[in-house]
Amino acid sequence: MTSQPMDLRSFGKALGIGVSCVALWSSLGWSSPSLPPKRSPNIVLILIDDQGYADLGCYGAPGSRTPNIDRLAAQGMRFTDFYVSQAVCSASRASLLTGCYAERVGISGALNPWAQIGLNPEEETIADLLKARGYATGIIGKWHLGHLREFLPLQQGFDEYFGLPYSNDMWPMGFDGKPTHEGWKAFYPPLPLIEGNNTIREVRTLDDQATLTALYTQKAVDFISRHRSRPFFLYLAHAMVHVPLGVSEKYRGKSSQGMYADVTMEVDWSVGEVMKVLKENGLEENTLVIYASDNGPWLNMGNHAGSALPLREGKGTAFEGGARVPCIMRWPAQIPPARVCSQIAATIDILPTICAVTETALPRKKIDGVNILPLLREERDAVPRAQYYFYYDAELRGVRRGQWKLYFPHLSQSYEGLEPGKDGFPGRTATRRVGLELYDLSSDIGERTNVAAQHPDIVDTLKQAGEQARNELGDRLTAVRGSGVRPSGRKQVAREATQHLALAASLTFAHPYDRQHNGGGDGALVDGKHGSLDFADGLWQGFEGVDLDVVVDLQNAQNVKRVTCGLLESQYSWIFLPSEVEVAVSMDGKRFQTVWSTTIDAPQPNPIPNVREVSASFEPVAARFVHVVCRNLKQCPSWHPGAGGKTWIFADEIEVR
Ligand SMILES: [Ca+2]
Numbered sequence: 001m002t003s004q005p006m007d008l009r010s011f012g013k014a015l016g017i018g019v020s021c022v023a024l025w026s027s028l029g030w031s032s033p034s035l036p037p038k039r040s041p042n043i044v045l046i047l048i049d050d051q052g053y054a055d056l057g058c059y060g061a062p063g064s065r066t067p068n069i070d071r072l073a074a075q076g077m078r079f080t081d082f083y084v085s086q087a088v089c090s091a092s093r094a095s096l097l098t099g100c101y102a103e104r105v106g107i108s109g110a111l112n113p114w115a116q117i118g119l120n121p122e123e124e125t126i127a128d129l130l131k132a133r134g135y136a137t138g139i140i141g142k143w144h145l146g147h148l149r150e151f152l153p154l155q156q157g158f159d160e161y162f163g164l165p166y167s168n169d170m171w172p173m174g175f176d177g178k179p180t181h182e183g184w185k186a187f188y189p190p191l192p193l194i195e196g197n198n199t200i201r202e203v204r205t206l207d208d209q210a211t212l213t214a215l216y217t218q219k220a221v222d223f224i225s226r227h228r229s230r231p232f233f234l235y236l237a238h239a240m241v242h243v244p245l246g247v248s249e250k251y252r253g254k255s256s257q258g259m260y261a262d263v264t265m266e267v268d269w270s271v272g273e274v275m276k277v278l279k280e281n282g283l284e285e286n287t288l289v290i291y292a293s294d295n296g297p298w299l300n301m302g303n304h305a306g307s308a309l310p311l312r313e314g315k316g317t318a319f320e321g322g323a324r325v326p327c328i329m330r331w332p333a334q335i336p337p338a339r340v341c342s343q344i345a346a347t348i349d350i351l352p353t354i355c356a357v358t359e360t361a362l363p364r365k366k367i368d369g370v371n372i373l374p375l376l377r378e379e380r381d382a383v384p385r386a387q388y389y390f391y392y393d394a395e396l397r398g399v400r401r402g403q404w405k406l407y408f409p410h411l412s413q414s415y416e417g418l419e420p421g422k423d424g425f426p427g428r429t430a431t432r433r434v435g436l437e438l439y440d441l442s443s444d445i446g447e448r449t450n451v452a453a454q455h456p457d458i459v460d461t462l463k464q465a466g467e468q469a470r471n472e473l474g475d476r477l478t479a480v481r482g483s484g485v486r487p488s489g490r491k492q493v494a495r496e497a498t499q500h501l502a503l504a505a506s507l508t509f510a511h512p513y514d515r516q517h518n519g520g521g522d523g524a525l526v527d528g529k530h531g532s533l534d535f536a537d538g539l540w541q542g543f544e545g546v547d548l549d550v551v552v553d554l555q556n557a558q559n560v561k562r563v564t565c566g567l568l569e570s571q572y573s574w575i576f577l578p579s580e581v582e583v584a585v586s587m588d589g590k591r592f593q594t595v596w597s598t599t600i601d602a603p604q605p606n607p608i609p610n611v612r613e614v615s616a617s618f619e620p621v622a623a624r625f626v627h628v629v630c631r632n633l634k635q636c637p638s639w640h641p642g643a644g645g646k647t648w649i650f651a652d653e654i655e656v657r
């Protein structure tokens with residue numbers, strides 16, 4: 001072994017030298033920063049989609065379908081208690097790339113093909129940090145942090161991008177691979193394969209899906225070969241083993257254990273190809289290879305899903321089967337072979353750890369991850385992470401400290417006891433109530449015996465830890481807004497803060513606005529600020545199943561000639577334009593004169609959110625009160641997947657001139 005572990009205390013100094021080096025080389029006219037005298041390690045981050053805790057040989061899967069991944073474990077460190085931030089794609093990936101709980105960076109769930117948001121370009125990703133450090137940066141595969149151009153990888157620190165912008169099942173095809181007419185999927189656009197910022201072709205068939213693993217692998221091998229002479233960061237985010245499964249001819253039927261095992265074998269082959277090209281280029285020693293899954297198995301897909309056994313539940317839950325995933329780190333220059341680490345660690349720790357090993361400064365904004373290099377080096381008594389929070393869908397569902405995991409009361413998706421799906425078709429899921437429950441993971445890894453009653457002191461300690469998380473990151477279960485939450489990236493629409501006559505007005509509503517989507521409270525419609533294309537941006541005021549019927553009191557008589565009402569249409573979220581808008585004015589607040597009205601055509605399918613400014617112009621009239629009525633459509637139209645359900649009106653803002 002040539003390189004020695006670096007003393008952590010010398011980091012500042014080392015960084016200083018690095019920076020001055022960069023400055024010197026820049027002044028010599030090089031286009032990119034220099035290589036440090038001792039070459040920084042390359043980073044290869046391989047992320048599998050929906051792979052279960054028990055899917056790999058080295059994690060106890062029966063048979064030997066994953067020799068290449070198992071070899072990574074034999075040559076490096078395997079983590080037994082490694083977590084994602086949330087057991088769902090976008091949230092999990094936001095955490096991986098930013099070192100933050102997903103709540104902190106405002107990303108939740110899985111973004112759909114009409115999402116007008118993405119990871120905020122102001123966040124610093126691993127790619128941003130390493131690019132500034134002189135690394136070549138590339139992502140091959142699934143992004144899922146915003147498909148609009150301003151949110152794509154090239155705008156988030158990556159030099160190169162090739163892959164799908166979101167999940168491989170977000171296409172207008174049914175589970176049989178044929179065009180579907182059911183639900184929102186029927187409205188999905190074709191699945192775009194993107195290179196750089198541009199769609200180069202579409203994934204249209206199951207046969208196209210079957211090419212993805214080999215295609216991504218070829219691109220990954222090419223990336224490594226092209227950048228062998230300078231430090232690089234490669235993020236290889238496979239579409240597999242997420243449904244719809246696809247496998248090349250070479251691996252079809254190869255496992256004799258079904259399609260899922262075939263796909264797993266091909267992903268394993270891919271890992272082998274990456275390791276081979278590293279070796280061929282003499283990069284095997286000084287490359288940190290990190291292998292992980294973005295969340296646990298999608299269990300209701302039955303034989304097209306993995307396994308998390310003996311863990312409880314799977315994807316979409318805060319239980320161990322959802323959040324705990326396989327993770328292996330291999331770096332012969334620093335990590336001794338065949339190590340098993342059973343301390344708590346998480347994807348949010350990968351960014352600060354990469355910063356440590358590449359001597360790169362941390363992001364300027366606060367992060368949640370910790371440097372786990374001491375674990376990789378097996379430093380005695382090192383406990384970089386004592387505690388971890390389990391969020392899902394903006395709900396703080398649990399907290400783990402040491403061997404103890406406490407759940408807060410919530411409703412959880414559940415797969416247990418239900419007949420799973422088969423051959424690509426899903427089975428049912430249920431919703432189950434989870435109480436205040438404590439589990440001892442050291443003796444009960446399957447979370448079967450609630451021991452809260454026996455350990456009230458531990459419950460109290462973990463409750464306090466939960467309180468801290470809520471204050472900082474928020475919690476929908478207890479309606480707490482977190483002080484440390486930053487906004488997601490939002491597509492900007494040309495709606496700036498404005499001056500108008502109603503800015504100091506008081507409002508009287510015939511029907512109350514929704515408590516959760518309150519836009520900030522009573523004055524939200526006349527505060528001069530405008531909602532974006534994201535209905536959850538905190539600026540829109542929502543009205544569920546009722547009209548927006550409001551009297552605006554301008555406080556004194558004004559000469560009024562125009563009233564504009566900003567309205568959001570976001571059909572996927574059951575938000576529709578009103579059927580009618582009417583404006584009336586009054587001097588005394590009792591006798592109103594209608595000055596303008598319009599009807600709006602019945603909505604046609606268009607899941608892409610848009611904002612309509614309904615503007616009423618009329619002969620100038622003296623008025624103190626302005627009455628605005630937007631008639632709620634009341635019921636989702638027959639073509640809508642929620643046909644017959646209550647529709648919403650989202651408004652912001654009402655401008656009077
Ligand atoms: Ca996933």
Ligand SMILES: [Ca+2]
Nearest residue numbers: 524527529653
């Ligand atoms: Ca407003």
